[in-house]
Amino acid sequence: xxxxxxxxxxxxxxxxxxxxxxxxxxxxxxxxxxxxxxxxxxxxxxxxxxxxxxxxxxxxxxxxxxxxxxxxxxxxxxxxxxxxxxxxxxxxxxxxxxxxxxxxxxxxxxxxxxxxxxxxxxxxxxxxxxxxxxxxxxxxxxx
Amino acid sequence: xxxxxxxxxxxxxxxxxxxxxxxxxxxxxxxxxxxxxxxxxxxxxxxxxxxxxxxxxxxxxxxxxxxxxxxxxxxxxxxxxxxxxxxxxxxxxxxxxxxxxxxxxxxxxxxxxxxxxxxxxxxxxxxxxxxxxxxxxxxxxxxxxxxxxxxxxxxxxxxxxxxxxxxxxxxxxxxxxxxxxxxxxxxxxxxxxxxxxxxxxxxxxxxxxxxxxxxxxxxxxxxxxxxxxxxxxxxxxxxxxxxxxxxxxxxxxxxxxxxxxxxxxxxxxxxxxxxxxxxxxxxxxxxxxxxxxxxxxxxxxxxxxxxxxxxxxxxxxxxxxxxxxxxxxxxxxxxxxxxxxxxxxxxxxxxxxx
Ligand SMILES: [Mg+2]
Numbered sequence: 125x126x127x128x129x130x131x132x133x134x135x136x137x138x139x140x141x142x143x144x145x146x147x148x149x150x151x152x153x154x155x156x157x158x159x160x161x162x163x164x165x166x167x168x169x170x171x172x173x174x175x176x177x178x179x180x181x182x183x184x185x186x187x188x189x190x191x192x193x194x195x196x197x198x199x200x201x202x203x204x205x206x207x208x209x210x211x212x213x214x215x216x217x218x219x220x221x222x223x224x225x226x227x228x229x230x231x232x233x234x235x236x237x238x239x240x241x242x243x244x245x246x247x248x249x250x251x252x253x254x255x256x257x258x259x260x261x262x263x264x265x266x267x
Numbered sequence: 268x269x270x271x272x273x274x275x276x277x278x279x280x281x282x283x284x285x286x287x288x289x290x291x292x293x294x295x296x297x298x299x300x301x302x303x304x305x306x307x308x309x310x311x312x313x314x315x316x317x318x319x320x321x322x323x324x325x326x327x328x329x330x331x332x333x334x335x336x337x338x339x340x341x342x343x344x345x346x347x348x349x350x351x352x353x354x355x356x357x358x359x360x361x362x363x364x365x366x367x368x369x370x371x372x373x374x375x376x377x378x379x380x381x382x383x384x385x386x387x388x389x390x391x392x393x394x395x396x397x398x399x400x401x402x403x404x405x406x407x408x409x410x411x412x413x414x415x416x417x418x419x420x421x422x423x424x425x426x427x428x429x430x431x432x433x434x435x436x437x438x439x440x441x442x443x444x445x446x447x448x449x450x451x452x453x454x455x456x457x458x459x460x461x462x463x464x465x466x467x468x469x470x471x472x473x474x475x476x477x478x479x480x481x482x483x484x485x486x487x488x489x490x491x492x493x494x495x496x497x498x499x500x501x502x503x504x505x506x507x508x509x510x511x512x513x514x515x516x517x518x519x520x521x522x523x524x525x526x527x528x529x530x531x532x533x534x535x536x537x538x539x540x541x542x543x544x545x546x547x548x549x550x551x552x553x554x555x556x557x558x559x560x561x562x563x564x565x566x567x568x569x570x571x572x573x574x575x576x577x578x579x580x581x582x583x584x585x586x587x588x589x590x591x592x593x594x595x596x597x598x599x600x601x602x603x604x605x606x607x608x609x610x611x612x613x614x615x616x617x618x619x620x621x
Binding site: 176178204221222 | 297298363404
């Protein structure tokens with residue numbers, strides 16, 4: 125799955141102060157006063173971005189990550205400063221291209237796994253040859 | 268700068284992104300790594316930035332692409348159009364990150380910042396390495412860090428760091444062996460020092476001053492009489508006496524000043540337009556952060572403060588129809604004001620603000 129950087133998130137620019145409700149768990153059974161569901165406005169910058177200096181928004185193309193809930197045209201929030209761990213969805217550099225895959229650290233080798241049986245995994249023998257551009261923290265999925 | 272006891276010192280650090288525009292392109296396109304790359308101006312397709320590999324091919328800033336294109340296949344030279352929005356964005360990330368390392372920061376240009384650091388010389392070298400690693404991790408950009416008791420020396424050791432890969436991007440005046448420093452200073456032409464431009468260099472050559480070491484050894488009082496107080500300051504700074512202080516931004520409730528210098532003068536209307544747009548947007552960001560709005564924009568430019576001949580500091584003010592912090596409106600107002608009022612007034616502006 126290829127990526128392009130759609131917006132290098134503006135320092136204060138990304139004006140996403142939209143949704144009225146912050147996500148709260150909805151209790152089953154009892155009726156609750158509306159206040160329980162309303163905890164004020166949510167600033168999507170704060171909600172999505174841990175550190176503005178290393179967070180980038182990229183748009184993906186392709187279908188190799190369909191199984192991870194990442195569809196063609198979705199935007200990903202990527203943190204470049206995180207240390208990639210086994211199981212993370214990452215933006216990896218393969219042959220000079222930015223590619224989205226799931227990172228699998230297995231005994232002695234690294235696998236960049238597609239989540240679509242029609243796409244092959246990329247196996248890297250030497251850990252030192254692995255180049256990770258950033259770790260995906262959110263998917264902005266178009267519904 | 269003051270000595271602080273227990274071996275601690277206060278020092279200037281200059282952090283400068285290597286080949287900034289090219290590095291920005293590489294941050295999003297890793298296939299450009301290790302290849303000769305040039306960034307072209309949008310209007311006339313001339314080279315405005317080069318990777319080291321492109322420099323090694325003998326390509327100069329200002330070279331028109333149509334002249335390079337024929338040979339590009341053979342040399343593997345790759346071109347990119349300039350994307351000032353991207354460069355502005357990465358710049359603000361770098362500056363924000365650098366600000367976390369110091370209580371006092373002066374953003375000097377789009378890719379350079381001064382910081383004041385305190386610690387033992389060894390601690391400061393470690394801090395420099397940390398800064399370099401953090402910028403690389405967060406943004407993908409390579410920087411060099413020069414650390415010294417004066418701004419002029421920090422610029423000098425930053426250049427030493429750039430040219431000596433063995434230093435891994437960090438050079439401190441305090442830990443650089445003095446024999447090594449002297450050897451470099453007696454080799455590098457005097458125009459390699461901050462604030463000594465080509466024309467000034469020729470005048471110095473006529474006095475037998477050819478290298479940085481020659482200038483360092485000159486009598487500051489005599490040189491002040493022959494040149495200016497700026498020359499005296501440069502000589503004193505080369506000798507470790509701080510004369511050029513950090514200029515932090517002045518932002519009061521009533522006005523916000525956004526001011527930057529350029530390493531090379533802005534000499535075309537198109538480039539100035541781009542620069543004005545970046546600065547107006549940065550100023551808008553600052554306004555929004557402080558929940559403020561602007562009623563009046565003043566754009567001013569000036570020739571380098573090292574250029575004591577032909578000094579020019581034009582400015583023009585525009586009243587906005589209504590108070591605003593809208594980056595689009597501010598950009599329009601700033602660029603229009605610039606075109607209307609300033610371009611004819613000054614042909615060789617350097618710093619711009621709005
Ligand atoms: Mg630079």
